[in-house]
Amino acid sequence: MSAQSFEGKCRYPNLLSPIRIGNIKLKNRIIAAPTSPGMIDTQGHMTYAMQAYLERKAKGGAAVVTYGESIVHSLTGKQHNMQLQLDSYGNRQGLKECAEAIHRAGAYANIQLSHGGKYAGLASVGGDEDKEGKIAYGPSHEITPAGEVQEMPRELIYEIIESYGKGAALVKDCGFDMVQVHAAHGWLFSQFLSPVMNRRTDEFGGSLENRARFLLMSLDAIRKAVGPRFPIEIRLSGDDMMANGLDEKACIEVAKMVDDKVDLINVSCGNHEDPEMFCRTHPSAFWPRGVNVYLAAGIKKYVKTPVACVGSLNDPAQMEHIIASGQADIVEIGRALLADPYIPYKAMHDQADDITPCLRCYECFGEIVKSETTKCTVNPITGHELEEKYGHPAALKKKKVLIVGGGPGGMEAAIVAAKRGHEVTLAEKSGKLGGNLHPAGAAYFKEDIVKFCHVLEKRVERAGVQVQLNTEVTPDFVKSFDPDALIVAVGAKEWKPGFIKGIDLPNVVMAIQAELHPEQLGHRIVIMGGGLVGGEAAISFHHEGHDVTIVEMKDKIAGEVNSFYRGGLMPQIEKAAACYVNTTVKEILPEGVRVERDGKEFIINADTVVCALGFRADYDFVDSLTALVDENYVIGDCRNVGMIYHAVSQAYNAAMQL
Ligand SMILES: Cc1cc2nc3c(=O)[nH]c(=O)nc-3n(C[C@H](O)[C@H](O)[C@H](O)COP(=O)(O)O)c2cc1C
Structure with a gap:
């Protein structure tokens, strides 16, 4: 493995220093955490x-x-539909090619060995495998809302131990340099370790030693299969964070038990199957970055094996500090590498200010549930790496491109088009680039959106795009500009339903205005509309000391949001606001809103009424521009009101067609 040394030559000497794990020497301290979409x-x-x-x-x-x-x-361990099965015939070629591809790109190949335990037979978050007739085997018998769990027979335990050994041998044969044993996140070993889930009376239950026996025997089987110096990583919980579960102290004890059996201890936490906890295992924006690092630091004090931490890391300076201060030996990065796989490269080359930040929006997970693929809000290539690998044909001719609208879509289109060699002008109506990223990033927990905006702005500048601010593009403007290609990215307008009596009263503030100018809001706020915008605004206003109520016509708040983000969002909304669902605003009054629920009308008092009822595209305007240029593209909200993801990916696709 080639390893260029960056120690002593860069800002992150500890992060970029090598470390030995068993028989391999890592070129830096960054491991791409397992993310299997x-x-x-x-x-x-x-x-x-x-x-x-x-x-x-x-x-x-x-x-x-x-x-x-x-x-x-x-047969007993697969909890999702699309999972790699090490005991499935014919899988060697793909494994071999995969390890080779990773090697050729300069990294070591690691693979996680896993078993879903009881969730292989129960409905499981993020997967819709047909579990009809499948028996759920867990440590102990239990009746759960999702179905019955059988106590795993001892013969099956021994069979699974053997399968860990076989799996490890197979991946080693196929060229993997390392294995990671999954003993966290609520899957098989985590279930056996848990005093809540494991109530067995045999040698696999009772004391912590007994509850850890299955894991320890499996580690021995793996060691036997792969030999003495082949690196074995274990993913452990630093805290189950579950009432009466495996707490920090017990997790340290488990780490001590595996200390002689593994080469790297990777410390995660929580449980994949609890929606609120999911947002701690994969920390949401409501947690500071690196929120789980203390768990790794706690374990590191008691073991001699190198320790890795994980959870919301993406800033090389923070990761450098973690390594330098001895909290962990290695950092593992999950989602942030979907947003920007080049974080390590950018750390090496002093380009940290160009890192595309992960927004922690969980769209990567949401897409897995929807389509068994993945995507990233801020990285249009994620999930399309295969197409990208073969490159794009060069632009046939240099074109004069006019992009109308400087939101995320307009900026992304401008950057990609300019990089492809076109002469690009980006016209923006307001005095700055960013569009709705500004109100979207205004809340205290949305600072990643602000960073994303800055990264795009800098890229626009570096790409040599001609930016024209304070420029209202009209059909006459387009005619006189006479572009070869036009990209319309003008966004959408907030919907203000004229039919609601009182909508024009002075106490009504539109959501964008409210986000950007919270000083204009009275103490008591009613938000009309409990979608993502209204829900997040409620958290933000509450944080600023307001008394907040949400009124939503549908039966759910933030119903359109992916279930993973929603799992972390809802507890925050519930803390922040009184929520009225299935409730319609009939009239806005100077003293609040008159609403109707279940056929009954009543008044909710408020000083300010925030209108967060969504956006509408102005298709007539869009059509008036596109009619003027043969090669035209419409992207983002003015094509169809959507998420940042839609604007960015449509922008990328349009710019690639130019
Ligand atoms: C799309 C996706 C798939 C994941 N799949 C796995 C997995 O197969 N095994 C696992 O242990 N963790 C998995 N994780 C969790 C990550 O390894 C990591 O622990 C978690 O995302 C927290 O790190 P992050 O904040 O850097 O993303 C997955 C995460 C993502 C985003």
Whole structure:
């Protein structure tokens, strides 16, 4: 493995220093954490799309790239539809090609060995495998809302231990340099370790030693299969964060038990299957970055094995501090490498200010549930690495491109088009670039959106795009500009329903205005509309000391939001606001709103009424511009009101067609 040394030559000497793990020497302290988004075939084999997805992370400079959750005993251990199955015939070629692809891109290949335990037979978050007739085996018998769990028979325990050994041998044969044993996040070993889930009376239950026996025997089987110096990483919980679960102290004890059996201890936490906890295992924007690092630091004091931490890390300066201060030896990065796989490369080359920040919006997970692929709000290439790998044909001719609207879509289109060699002008009506990223990033927990805006602005500048601010583009403007290609990215207007009596009263403030000018709001606020915008605004206003009520016509607040983000969002909304669902605003009054629910009308008092009822595209205006230029593209909210993801990915696609 080639390793260019960056120690002593850069801002992050500790982060970029090598470290030995068993028989491999990592070129830096950054491991691409396991993130396994579908992209596996129905027989449980690798696909080229998955290989390219992993290869890109390796190209970005991580020392090790980990593939997540490969199932060692698929009959009883597969909890999602599209999971790699190590006991499925015919999987060697794909595994071999995958390891090779990672190697060729300069990283070591790691693969996680896993078993879903009881969730392999129960409905599981993020997967819709047909579990009809499948038995759920957990440590102990239990009746759960999702179905019955059988106590795992001892013979099956021994069979699974053997399958860990077989799986490890197989991946080693196929060229993987390392294995990671998944003993966290509520899956099999985590279930056995848990005093709540494990109530067995045999040698696999009772004391912590007994509850850890299954894991320890599996580690021994793996060691036997791979030999003495082959690196074994274990993913442990630093705290189950569950009432009566495995607490920090017990997790330290588990770490001590595995200390002699593994080469790296990776400390995560929580439980994948609890929606609120999911947002701690994969920390949401309501947690500070690095919120779980203390768990790794706690374990590191008691073990001699190197320790890795994980959770919301993306800033090289913070990661440098973690390593330099001895809190952990290695950092693992999950989602931030979907947003920007080149974080390690950018750390090496002093380009940290160009890192595309992960917004922690969970759209990567949301897409897995929807389509068994993944995507990233801020990175249009994520999930499309295979297509990208083969590059794009060069632009046939240099075109004069006019982009109308400087929001995220307009900026992304301008950057990509300029990089492809076109002469690009970006016209923006207001005095600054960013569009709705400004109100969207105004809340205290949305600072990543502000960073994203700055990153795009800088890229626009570096790409040599001609930016014309305070420029209202009209059909006459387009005619006189006479572009070869036009990209319309003018966004949408906030919807202000004229039919609601009182909508024009002075106590009504539109959501964008409210986000940007909270000083204009009275103490008591009623938000009309409990979608994402209204829900997040409620948290923000509450944080600023307001008394907040949300009125929503539908039966759910933030119903359109992916279930993963919603899991972390709802507890915050519930703390922040009184929520009226199935409730319609009939009239806005100087003293609040008159609403109707279940046929009954009543008044909710408020000083300010915030209108957060969504956006509408002005298609007539869009059509008046596109009619003037043969080669035209319409992207973002003015094409169809959507998320930042839609604006950015449509922008990328349009700019690639130019
Ligand atoms: C799309 C996706 C898939 C993931 N799959 C796995 C997995 O297969 N195994 C696992 O242990 N963790 C998995 N994780 C969790 C990550 O490894 C990581 O622990 C978590 O995302 C927190 O780190 P982050 O904040 O840097 O994303 C996944 C995360 C994402 C975003």
